[in-house]
Amino acid sequence: MPATRRPDAERVVVTGMGMVTCLGGDVASTWAAAEAGRSGIRELTLFDPRGLACRVGGEVQPAWLPRIPLAPHEQSGGRPYLLARGAAEEAARQAGLASIATRDRIALVLGGHANTPSYDDLVTLARHTDAQGGVSLPGLAGEAAYGAHQFHRRRCDHAPALLARSLDVRGPALPVVSACAAGGQAIGEALKLLREQRAQVVVAGGTECQLNYSAYIGCVLLGALAKRVNEPDKASRPFDRRRSGFVMAEGSAMLVLETLASARARGQRVLGEILGYGDSADGFRITDMHPEGLGGAQAMAAALADAGLAPDDVQYVNAHGTSTPLNDPTETLAIKHALGEHARRVPISSNKSMMGHSFGAAGAIEAVLTLVGMQRGVVLPTINLEVPDPRCDLDYVPNQARAVAHRVALSNSFGFGGQNACLALGAGE
Amino acid sequence: MPWRAAITGRALHGAWPGGVRGLRAACARGGQGPTPLPSPPALPGHALRGVRLAAEPPLRLYDAAERVLGRHGRWLLAVAREAHAEAGLHAWPREQVGLCVALGMVDPDAEDLAAAVAASRAGDGSLSLERFHAGGFRAMHPLWPLSMLGNVAAGQVAIDLDLRGDNTVLASDGSAGVRVLLEARRALQAGAAGAVLAAAASEPLTPARAARLALAGPAAAWCEPGEGAAALVLEPEASAAARGARVAGWLVGAAACHGLEGEPAAALLGRAVQGALSEAGWQPGEAGHVVRVGSVSAASLGGLGLHAPATAPGEAVGDLLGAAPLLATALAVECGAPRVLVVHAEGSRAAGALAVEVAA
Numbered sequence: 001m002p003a004t005r006r007p008d009a010e011r012v013v014v015t016g017m018g019m020v021t022c023l024g025g026d027v028a029s030t031w032a033a034a035e036a037g038r039s040g041i042r043e044l045t046l047f048d049p050r051g052l053a054c055r056v057g058g059e060v061q062p063a064w065l066p067r068i069p070l071a072p073h074e075q076s077g078g079r080p081y082l083l084a085r086g087a088a089e090e091a092a093r094q095a096g097l098a099s100i101a102t103r104d105r106i107a108l109v110l111g112g113h114a115n116t117p118s119y120d121d122l123v124t125l126a127r128h129t130d131a132q133g134g135v136s137l138p139g140l141a142g143e144a145a146y147g148a149h150q151f152h153r154r155r156c157d158h159a160p161a162l163l164a165r166s167l168d169v170r171g172p173a174l175p176v177v178s179a180c181a182a183g184g185q186a187i188g189e190a191l192k193l194l195r196e197q198r199a200q201v202v203v204a205g206g207t208e209c210q211l212n213y214s215a216y217i218g219c220v221l222l223g224a225l226a227k228r229v230n231e232p233d234k235a236s237r238p239f240d241r242r243r244s245g246f247v248m249a250e251g252s253a254m255l256v257l258e259t260l261a262s263a264r265a266r267g268q269r270v271l272g273e274i275l276g277y278g279d280s281a282d283g284f285r286i287t288d289m290h291p292e293g294l295g296g297a298q299a300m301a302a303a304l305a306d307a308g309l310a311p312d313d314v315q316y317v318n319a320h321g322t323s324t325p326l327n328d329p330t331e332t333l334a335i336k337h338a339l340g341e342h343a344r345r346v347p348i349s350s351n352k353s354m355m356g357h358s359f360g361a362a363g364a365i366e367a368v369l370t371l372v373g374m375q376r377g378v379v380l381p382t383i384n385l386e387v388p389d390p391r392c393d394l395d396y397v398p399n400q401a402r403a404v405a406h407r408v409a410l411s412n413s414f415g416f417g418g419q420n421a422c423l424a425l426g427a428g429e
Numbered sequence: 430m431p432w433r434a435a436i437t438g439r440a441l442h443g444a445w446p447g448g449v450r451g452l453r454a455a456c457a458r459g460g461q462g463p464t465p466l467p468s469p470p471a472l473p474g475h476a477l478r479g480v481r482l483a484a485e486p487p488l489r490l491y492d493a494a495e496r497v498l499g500r501h502g503r504w505l506l507a508v509a510r511e512a513h514a515e516a517g518l519h520a521w522p523r524e525q526v527g528l529c530v531a532l533g534m535v536d537p538d539a540e541d542l543a544a545a546v547a548a549s550r551a552g553d554g555s556l557s558l559e560r561f562h563a564g565g566f567r568a569m570h571p572l573w574p575l576s577m578l579g580n581v582a583a584g585q586v587a588i589d590l591d592l593r594g595d596n597t598v599l600a601s602d603g604s605a606g607v608r609v610l611l612e613a614r615r616a617l618q619a620g621a622a623g624a625v626l627a628a629a630a631s632e633p634l635t636p637a638r639a640a641r642l643a644l645a646g647p648a649a650a651w652c653e654p655g656e657g658a659a660a661l662v663l664e665p666e667a668s669a670a671a672r673g674a675r676v677a678g679w680l681v682g683a684a685a686c687h688g689l690e691g692e693p694a695a696a697l698l699g700r701a702v703q704g705a706l707s708e709a710g711w712q713p714g715e716a717g718h719v720v721r722v723g724s725v726s727a728a729s730l731g732g733l734g735l736h737a738p739a740t741a742p743g744e745a746v747g748d749l750l751g752a753a754p755l756l757a758t759a760l761a762v763e764c765g766a767p768r769v770l771v772v773h774a775e776g777s778r779a780a781g782a783l784a785v786e787v788a789a
Contacts, residue, residue, distance in 0.1 A: 048562070050562060051562045051563050051564065113578070113579065114534075116577070127556065154534045154536075155534060155600070156534070156579065156600035157600055157604065157605065157779075160687075161687055161688075161778065161779075164687055165689070165690050168690075170689055172608075172685060172686075172687075173687045174599060174608060175599060175600050175605075176597060176598070176599065177532070177579040177580055177598050177599065177600045178580045178583075178596075178597065178598050179578050179579075179580050179581075185597060189597065189612075192615065192619065192621075195619075196615060196618075196619060198615075215574075217566045217569075218573065218574025218577065219574060220566075221566070221567070221569060221570075221571045221572075221573060221574055222571060222572070222574050222575065223571065279595055279596060279597070280524070280593055280594065280595075280596070281528060281584065281587035281588075281592055281593050281594070281596050282584075282587070282588075282593075283523065283587045283588050283590075283591050283592060283593045284588060285493070285588065286493055286494055286497055286575065286581060286584055286585055286588060287493055287497075287572070287575065295593065298524060298593065415580065415584075416575060416578055416580070416581065416584075417575075417578060417580045417581045417583065417584025417585075418584045418587060418588065419580060419583075419584060419587075419596060419598070
């Protein structure tokens with residue numbers, strides 16, 4: 001634990017958590033499925049994937065979608081907003097957010113990338129595009145599907161604005177758009193808001209729903225998705241020699257964060273603590289991670305320093321662990337750089353083996369699961385780890401959850417474009 | 430005494446020549462102002478106007494960057510390089526230089542899709558979805574998906590300038606521009622970075638963006654879009670003084686607010702202005718000049734106690750969305766007053782204010 005404690009007014013704790021994922025419609029059901037090592041990866045139903053080499057993903061099942069009647073102005077938020085609203089409601093209930101009178105001291109930080117132009121959008125645009133690339137606006141305006149909502153659908157600040165209104169959050173509302181690092185960075189930015197006393201409480205997390213044709217073929221074109229998939233639940237296999245790419249997923253997780261002083265004053269149960277945050281840029285290539293994992297290592301070192309922790313204090317690492325040929329050995333190197341010899345003693349696992357990769361939501365989902373794991377003394381498994389890659393030679397908790405009493409963990413999120421985030425998480429008191 | 434972030438680098442790229450000084454001249458003479466966009470055609474009832482970039486910045490890039498950056502990314506990189514050089518950041522430890530970027534939306538460009546559409550035509554020339562599914566989509570460039578990610582332009586700036594410190598990317602529109610300056614100043618104040626490059630770019634005026642604006646109706650009626658980018662380098666006052674950096678001014682206060690349910694735009698703007706003034710320790714009458722950005726009208730300033738002369742660069746060069754508050758801050762230093770307030774609003778959605786002290 002940190003050698004020197006910050007004062008209670010600067011310690012940031014978690015008092016509410018919510019999630020909607022491909023494993024369940026809330027924290028409890030997602031955790032139960034993950035602890036059992038179940039996979040949420042299925043054949044896709046949200047669009048027709050015929051003709052594509054990869055046809056699986058982590059969809060939120062219809063029964064798990066939040067049953068929240070949306071006001072007319074909320075319809076424009078689409079599925080990313082709906083999932084975020086569901087996760088936020090769960091977290092807000094647990095934290096008693098509604099009872100806080102000073103609404104201007106509540107902030108919101110949301111990672112995610114709004115609605116991708118859908119396949120229908122692309123087809124609609126193509127229908128009104130001439131051979132020179134000119135677009136007929138009157139033609140577009142005549143399309144019912146391309147109405148005024150189109151203006152908002154792709155705005156990354158739209159879901160945070162809607163969420164702030166629905167939760168009556170009156171402090172700052174920040175949209176973070178750093179690709180796969182966004183969920184972790186959102187929690188990191190929330191930590192800063194609270195430590196600097198710019199807010200008393202922050203609702204922070206991520207939401208992402210990119211399981212549509214255009215986003216999916218984008219990842220097919222990049223060659224980043226799992227290939228030769230016969231069994232959907234075996235498609236995501238981080239650190240396994242036979243991994244062939246990541247599996248796309250959707251989901252959302254939200255946390256209510258506040259200073260320890262605030263939680264005590266409100267009589268809220270502390271579910272965990274955000275001990276520190278580190279971020280960095282790879283500054284290497286737009287398409288690849290730094291081959292030695294230096295950017296990831298710098299983010300981990302920064303998180304440890306921010307938390308006042310030594311590498312030996314780390315008892316678990318929730319890896320970014322995407323299941324791509326490049327990420328997993330590179331992240332292994334990054335962990336070794338950051339933790340030194342201790343890297344060989346610390347359990348590491350990838351939630352993406354069960355849940356796929358939900359981009360801007362992943363960092364928040366993994367932070368919540370890490371906190372629940374500390375509460376329960378359980379480290380989640382990396383499933384489908386059957387033939388270890390010799391370059392991935394650490395303890396990845398293969399295939400079965402493990403009982404491990406632990407109170408300090410790191411959670412990594414590394415983004416396309418080279419942005420890295422690492423959260424140092426604690427069990428709280 | 431407010432905490433002062435020194436401005437040691439400024440760069441602008443837009444439809445006017447001559448950078449910051451050129452912008453000042455354009456504002457002084459009223460500028461050309463937004464003109465009707467020749468394409469796409471305006472909808473009935475939507476007189477769409479805007480300012481297109483006169484010339485793209487000359488940049489030499491490697492192939493992958495060339496493909497993924499897009500026009501807005503090129504503008505961002507151009508101003509980032511220029512501000513970074515002006516501030517003399519090359520000698521800094523790369524882990525200590527932070528990056529805060531504001532970007533708008535990245536639209537699918539008809540050119541990106543054209544090859545796939547052409548490869549998916551049926552015999553009668555119509556678009557065949559079956560052919561598109563069956564492999565027509567593969568005619569799109571494999572790096573197209575990366576070009577659609579908002580943060581990729583920021584990632585390229587980090588690569589190009591070897592910036593490896595604290596970083597964040599915020600979206601969308603003008604409020605993100607205020608917030609990146611606010612976050613940059615906070616990062617410096619908290620010691621999370623030794624210097625921060627804050628940069629932003631507007632969205633290119635693509636047919637899709639024009640369509641969105643036209644179809645948004647009153648929500649975007651105030652916006653006459655422009656194309657361009659702006660960058661500032663901020664560092665702690667003591668650091669700038671210690672290394673003898675040329676300081677153009679100081680950011681001494683910043684506030685950003687989102688609109689509350691039912692809150693009038695004037696009240697929202699008032700909250701933002703009050704926040705920045707309070708942080709700067711100023712009274713409204715102490716601002717010797719005001720730079721208006723976004724939907725802020727000249728008439729709205731008096732109600733906030735702001736009676737100083739005002740400049741509205743957007744009237745000359747169009748609204749540069751996230752880049753507009755940075756552009757306005759760069760311009761503030763040239764306004765001839767020792768204290769300048771930048772005020773920004775997007776109707777009743779969001780508002781922000783930035784308090785700038787100008788070096789003698």
